[in-house]
Amino acid sequence: MLAKVKSIALQGLEGFLIDVEADISSGIPSLEIVGLPDISIREAKERVKSAIKNSGYEFLSRKIIINLAPASLRKEGSSFDLAIATSILVAQEIIKKVDIQNTVFLGEISLNGDIHPIHGALPMCIEAIKKGIKNIILPYQNAEEAGIVKGICIIPVKNLKEVIKYLNNELDIPNYQSNTRRKANNINDLDFAEVKGQENIKRALEIAASGGHNCLLIGTPGSGKTMMAKRLPTILPDLSFEESLQITKIHSIAGKLEKDPLITKRPFRSPHHTVTPKSLVGGGKTPRPGEISLSHYGVLFLDELPEFNKSALEVLRGPLEDRKITISRVNASLTYPCEFMLIASMNPCPCGYYGSDKNCRCSPEMIRRYINKLSGPLLDRIDIQVHVSSVDYSKICNYEKAETSCQIKKRVNIARDMQRYRYKLDGILSNSELTPKLIEKYCVLDAQCQKIMENAFKRLGLSVRAYSRILKVARTISDLDNSNNIKQNHLLEAIQYRSLDKK
Amino acid sequence: MERYKIVQLEKENKFYPQRLKILKTPPKLYVIGDYKVLNNDSIAIIGSRNSSEYGRNMAKKFSKELTQKGLVIVSGLAVGIDTIAHYSCIENGGKTIAVLGSGFNNIYPEENIELYNLILETGGAVVSEYNPDEEVKKSNFPTRNRIVSGLALGTLVIEAGYRSGTSITANRTIEQGKPVFCIPNSIGNKNSYGTINLVLKGGNLVKNSENILVKLPKLTNIVIPSTPKKGNIKTQIELQQIVRQLNNAEQIKIVTCIYNHKEIDVNYISKICEISIKNVNSELMNLEIQGIVIQKSGNKFMINT
Numbered sequence: 062m063l064a065k066v067k068s069i070a071l072q073g074l075e076g077f078l079i080d081v082e083a084d085i086s087s088g089i090p091s092l093e094i095v096g097l098p099d100i101s102i103r104e105a106k107e108r109v110k111s112a113i114k115n116s117g118y119e120f121l122s123r124k125i126i127i128n129l130a131p132a133s134l135r136k137e138g139s140s141f142d143l144a145i146a147t148s149i150l151v152a153q154e155i156i157k158k159v160d161i162q163n164t165v166f167l168g169e170i171s172l173n174g175d176i177h178p179i180h181g182a183l184p185m186c187i188e189a190i191k192k193g194i195k196n197i198i199l200p201y202q203n204a205e206e207a208g209i210v211k212g213i214c215i216i217p218v219k220n221l222k223e224v225i226k227y228l229n230n231e232l233d234i235p236n237y238q239s240n241t242r243r244k245a246n247n248i249n250d251l252d253f254a255e256v257k258g259q260e261n262i263k264r265a266l267e268i269a270a271s272g273g274h275n276c277l278l279i280g281t282p283g284s285g286k287t288m289m290a291k292r293l294p295t296i297l298p299d300l301s302f303e304e305s306l307q308i309t310k311i312h313s314i315a316g317k318l319e320k321d322p323l324i325t326k327r328p329f330r331s332p333h334h335t336v337t338p339k340s341l342v343g344g345g346k347t348p349r350p351g352e353i354s355l356s357h358y359g360v361l362f363l364d365e366l367p368e369f370n371k372s373a374l375e376v377l378r379g380p381l382e383d384r385k386i387t388i389s390r391v392n393a394s395l396t397y398p399c400e401f402m403l404i405a406s407m408n409p410c411p412c413g414y415y416g417s418d419k420n421c422r423c424s425p426e427m428i429r430r431y432i433n434k435l436s437g438p439l440l441d442r443i444d445i446q447v448h449v450s451s452v453d454y455s456k457i458c459n460y461e462k463a464e465t466s467c468q469i470k471k472r473v474n475i476a477r478d479m480q481r482y483r484y485k486l487d488g489i490l491s492n493s494e495l496t497p498k499l500i501e502k503y504c505v506l507d508a509q510c511q512k513i514m515e516n517a518f519k520r521l522g523l524s525v526r527a528y529s530r531i532l533k534v535a536r537t538i539s540d541l542d543n544s545n546n547i548k549q550n551h552l553l554e555a556i557q558y559r560s561l562d563k564k
Numbered sequence: 565m566e567r568y569k570i571v572q573l574e575k576e577n578k579f580y581p582q583r584l585k586i587l588k589t590p591p592k593l594y595v596i597g598d599y600k601v602l603n604n605d606s607i608a609i610i611g612s613r614n615s616s617e618y619g620r621n622m623a624k625k626f627s628k629e630l631t632q633k634g635l636v637i638v639s640g641l642a643v644g645i646d647t648i649a650h651y652s653c654i655e656n657g658g659k660t661i662a663v664l665g666s667g668f669n670n671i672y673p674e675e676n677i678e679l680y681n682l683i684l685e686t687g688g689a690v691v692s693e694y695n696p697d698e699e700v701k702k703s704n705f706p707t708r709n710r711i712v713s714g715l716a717l718g719t720l721v722i723e724a725g726y727r728s729g730t731s732i733t734a735n736r737t738i739e740q741g742k743p744v745f746c747i748p749n750s751i752g753n754k755n756s757y758g759t760i761n762l763v764l765k766g767g768n769l770v771k772n773s774e775n776i777l778v779k780l781p782k783l784t785n786i787v788i789p790s791t792p793k794k795g796n797i798k799t800q801i802e803l804q805q806i807v808r809q810l811n812n813a814e815q816i817k818i819v820t821c822i823y824n825h826k827e828i829d830v831n832y833i834s835k836i837c838e839i840s841i842k843n844v845n846s847e848l849m850n851l852e853i854q855g856i857v858i859q860k861s862g863n864k865f866m867i868n869t
């Protein structure tokens with residue numbers, strides 16, 4: 062007796078249809094799984110055996126072979142349990158009829174027959190639709206997550222008995238309809254209005270958000286660097302449905318989805334400075350997404366940048382440029398997207414108080430060594446560098462109500478629209494992605510501006526690498542100003558945001 | 565470097581610094597620049613290489629005041645306090661003497677070569693007891709300290725750590741029977757270890773340049789500082805001069821605001837002048853390029869002096 066049902070395996074964000082075949086023949090009773098299963102799949106035979114028995118059905122004492130095809134693909138995870146159990150039940154003819162071409166089985170089984178939730182239900186569903194699958198049977202805890210996508214019939218199940226009854230038409234399980242319709246999640250607990258003063262940083266972050274520029278905040282302890290960085294996602298433009306889906310897929314694979322089935326807020330990830338290179342970019346036997354991929358379309362915040370392990374920082378260089386990361390490991394070589402905005406913060410010196418009203422205890426040599434911890438190529442990828450001033454306690458109370466995130470976001474959206482329109486033929490979305498060739502095309506300076514640039518370089522001793530950064534930021538500032546050309550004041554303001562380059 | 569000739573002064577030479585003659589060594593002194601400066605009234609300003617911000621400020625202040633009183637500043641061309649003392653003297657139109665611990669062809673530290681040239685250009689002198697090809701040796705630096713103190717009428721110690729080269733120089737000064745001056749700092753500070761010890765040994769605690777001058781012998785051979793290119797004490801008239809260069813109302817507002825506050829954060833400029841932060845930022849950069857204001861560490865701006 063031979064039976065065949067379908068399941069899905071994920072390799073990174075890509076899904077593959079897997080045929081789960083069961084063959085029952087006479088011989089010494091055994092259950093064997095072949096087709097490059099990992100340990101968690103191999104252990105499935107014990108779970109499946111007990112689950113079938115404990116659901117009140119007979120488990121035949123015959124030689125049973127399970128094959129996971131294509132056999133050349135490495136498979137892992139417990140999501141095949143349900144498909145294996147079903148294939149055996151079909152082979153045993155306990156389940157009479159299955160529309161195998163159009164149904165996918167996902168789920169982990171426990172010994173008593175209950176079905177447990179799995180990681181990556183959303184990307185599996187999306188892949189199933191792509192492959193033309195009509196029905197998907199999955200754990201009911203995953204139904205809400207999978208329900209985001211349309212065009213597939215979702216059948217949530219609680220235990221193995223339900224599955225058998227449903228397939229034998231003894232029980233009707235309604236197609237799951239997601240009742241949480243997608244609504245833009247505009248409610249933020251954080252708002253820029255809560256930040257008192259610090260107008261220059263708010264302005265810098267507004268520019269960063271408008272052009273997708275990476276940003277470095279330099280300031281004394283307690284000056285509010287982290288507070289402001291946390292509020293950056295509130296002024297970034299709203300996510301489109303496709304973007305939300307993409308983020309949710311990545312988080313689903315990493316098993317990081319929380320209550321909300323669909324992530325509608327831009328992610329904000331702030332790994333601690335002891336983070337290893339592998340957890341930053343992703344890794345593992347079968348590579349899983351790291352922090353940079355989890356902050357896809359969002360913000361990656363690195364607090365206390367010089368405290369990070371040098372090797373951890375240097376691995377960021379490639380992804381910052383390519384906007385995706387390919388990780389090669391034993392089992393697979395996978396590519397995850399990582400279009401994030403990097404926001405970093407640091408103190409001006411080891412003791413933290415250089416340039417503030419408190420006395421700094423550091424020698425110039427110590428300060429130089431501290432700043433030199435950041436490599437030139439990394440700083441090269443950070444367009445905006447600003448100093449955060451410390452705020453007097455007495456002044457905190459005196460500030461009138463500041464602008465809200467909503468008001469800032471409106472301007473950011475307009476600037477982003479301008480860029481999208483301008484670059485629609487160039488295949489990029491924002492000013493931060495401008496290549497040297499495109500800079501020449503879009504960031505033209507008139508004679509006066511060139512004069513300013515020349516003087517600035519002479520006067521401030523700017524490094525050469527600052528040149529294109531300044532042009533990009535100036536482009537964004539002129540977008541915020543609704544201007545087609547870079548004007549003098551735009552350029553001057555852009556130069557102001559290169560604190561670390563000055564002599 | 566070729567513009568300046570190396571002069572060898574033997575002990576018998578009439579230009580050999582008078583004050584050094586009481587020392588047994590060195591028999592011969594190599595000098596670049598104006599060797600007559602060596603006989604002017606001078607004071608040594610020395611301090612830690614790992615200086616604090618306070619130390620640097622004090623070095624700047626005292627060097628400036630003493631220069632204005634007509635003293636030549638002697639120091640060791642090291643990083644930290646020495647560098648500040650030399651620069652501050654030059655900025656205020658004075659002449660300064662650097663004593664090297666190596667030969668002229670091996671200036672140490674290399675980053676101070678610019679300063680070395682500046683000293684010579686402004687009529688100062690650089691002195692070494694080693695022949696020009698002598699390499700940089702750690703052991704040579706403590707020995708040169710006796711020349712630093714030997715050339716000067718007295719020694720002002722800004723900051724000195726435990727077992728520092730600065731303390732060596734100060735001890736030489738005491739041995740040579742000259743006054744040592746120390747500026748106060750808190751007891752716990754690691755940079756005040758040496759200065760406090762010196763006071764206990766009989767050093768003079770000073771709070772301004774007057775305290776120093778009264779202890780020195782009568783000045784007979786002072787250097788009158790040339791008028792520096794740019795004034796140091798900004799007066800109302802100077803503010804008006806600056807304002808005259810400006811061509812828009814916002815710039816004038818900003819400059820006046822910075823002038824009135826001496827040193828002020830960019831956010832406060834925006835608030836006080838009631839100009840949006842983006843305009844303040846671009847105008848400040850404009851002023852900075854023109855050389856009218858400079859950015860201090862952090863976001864603070866001040867008038868360029």
